[in-house]
Structure formats: C-alpha cells, structure tokens
C-alpha cells in the first residue's frame with residue numbers, strides 16, 4: 262500500500278463563493294492530499310499512539326468506531342502500513358451488509374468485533390480481546406497523544422501568518438492540538454459537526470490542560486446532525502469546488518467551509534483577518550452519496 266506523503270501538503274490561497282467581498286484573506290491547508298485512506302488529521306492523531314505501541318512492543322492495535330468512521334478506516338490503513346495487527350471494535354450489531362468503510366478495513370486486514378451500543382458508549386473492550394499484546398487507541402484518537410499529534414499540523418504551514426485557524430470538530434482532539442500549537446494572539450475556530458455536542462468544550466479543556474481563551478466553538482453549522490446534509494450544503498460544496506478546485510466532504514470539511522463562508526458574511530471575522538482553513542481530509546465520506554450529486 263501507498264505510504265503517507267507529508268510533502269504533498271500545501272497551503273493555497275482561495276476565493277470563497279460569497280457575494281459580498283470583505284477585506285479578509287482565506288487560505289486552506291490541504292492535509293487531504295497525504296493519503297487516500299489515512300486521511301488528513303487522522304494520520305497526525307494516530308502518529309504518537311502508534312509510536313508508543315511500538316515502544317511498548319505491542320503487536321495489535323485495538324480501537325473503537327462506528328460503521329462509517331474515518332478513524333476506523335485510517336487505523337486499519339496505518340496498521341497495515343506499519344505492520345501492526347488491528348481490531349476495530351464497532352458500534353452496534355453486525356449489519357447484514359457491510360458499509361464501505363467496514364469492507365475496506367477488512368480488506369486491509371483489520372478484524373472487526375461488533376458490540377452493543379451500551380457497551381460501546383462505555384468503551385468496553387470485549388474480554389476476548391484483552392491481552393498483553395494489545396494497545397488501545399480511544400475512539401477518534403481522543404486523548405493527549407492524539408492532541409499532541411494534531412499540534413504537529415501547524416508545522417506544515419507558515420503558521421504565524423494567520424489571525425484565525427479554523428477546523429471541523431468531532432471529538433475536539435484536532436482542535437485541542439491546534440489550540441496548543443497556536444499563539445495566544447491567534448484564534449482557533451472549531452465548527453462542531455455534531456448536534457448539541459456540549460461535551461466538546463469539556464473535551465477541549467481536558468486535553469489542553471489549562472484555561473485558554475484563544476478559541477471559539479461554533480455550534481450552528483451541523484445542519485441537523487452528524488453526517489446529515491441538505492441541498493444547500495451540496496450546492497455550496499459544488500460551488501466551492503468550481504471556485505477553488507478543492508474537493509470537500511459532506512461530514513466535516515464541507516460544513517466547515519460552508520460555516521466559514523457564512524461567518525465571513527456575518528462579519529464574524531474582523532476586517533483584515535487572515536483566515537486559515539484546515540482541510541482535514543475525509544473525502545471517502547462522500548461515497549455514501551448518489552453518483553453525480555457532486556461535480557468532483
């Protein structure tokens with residue numbers, strides 16, 4: 262399998278599809294180009310977990326995720342590349358037909374173990390999987406090592422240039438890393454892609470360790486909830502692609518770019534802001550759409 266190519270990362274100045282022109286410069290950090298499956302932020306969030314597993318001489322990686330989880334797909338691919346065995350502990354009953362993520366994870370050698378939603382919410386590792394050879398990565402790579410990896414993201418751009426750094430937020434691990442890597446005069450703007458994700462604030466406090474105020478969480482752009490989408494979002498993603506030639510996904514980066522364009526129009530950012538959008542990958546998430554919905 263193809264390796265991770267960090268040299269493919271680029272920062273591109275873009276013109277957003279918005280009506281009113283504002284005195285705001287927008288750029289996008291293309292982490293989506295480093296690997297087709299170990300997409301964007303997942304490679305950063307996984308790196309120190311895998312390093313620790315190696316140091317502890319563990320041979321098997323265990324992790325949790327849903328049937329459409331980018332984290333499961335990325336973990337399966339990263340384990341294959343780095344010669345770990347892997348087991349995905351998947352939320353809910355085994356489905357009669359596997360999702361594309363589960364099929365691809367299996368193909369890459371990941372074993373799958375389905376557990377009840379109740380056990381999943383408690384992140385309960387099935388007893389038969391507990392042994393000395395295994396190393397557990399929390400769901401979504403959430404934890405200090407995940408945030409430490411995400412903090413490395415800003416080493417791949419000219420980070421001092423920007424007044425605002427914007428990202429999509431699920432578990433908040435990537436956002437926490439960015440908060441720690443940014444200076445106190447910069448602002449990290451996290452767009453929550455889950456509905457009523459009030460834990461996000463707590464998660465970020467837990468991972469960043471101290472009271473910081475160089476960030477904002479924006480809760481208004483989940484468009485109905487995780488992976489929910491509407492025509493307005495699809496139209497925006499197509500228009501965004503026409504303007505920038507940057508593909509986005511319906512779960513994370515499409516909502517992020519939609520939110521940022523909207524916030525610019527609402528004068529959320531002061532005049533003269535230099536805004537960096539983190540393209541955290543996740544393009545495989547578009548596979549669930551009917552063909553032809555997106556123009557890319």
Ligand SMILES: *Cc1c(COP(=O)(O)O)cnc(C)c1O
Pocket residue numbers: 300301302303331332401429430431432433434435436513514541542543544
């Ligand atoms: C997983 C994922 C995120 C969310 O990252 P968190 O650290 O869980 O907040 C954002 N964007 C993409 C493309 C992802 O796959």
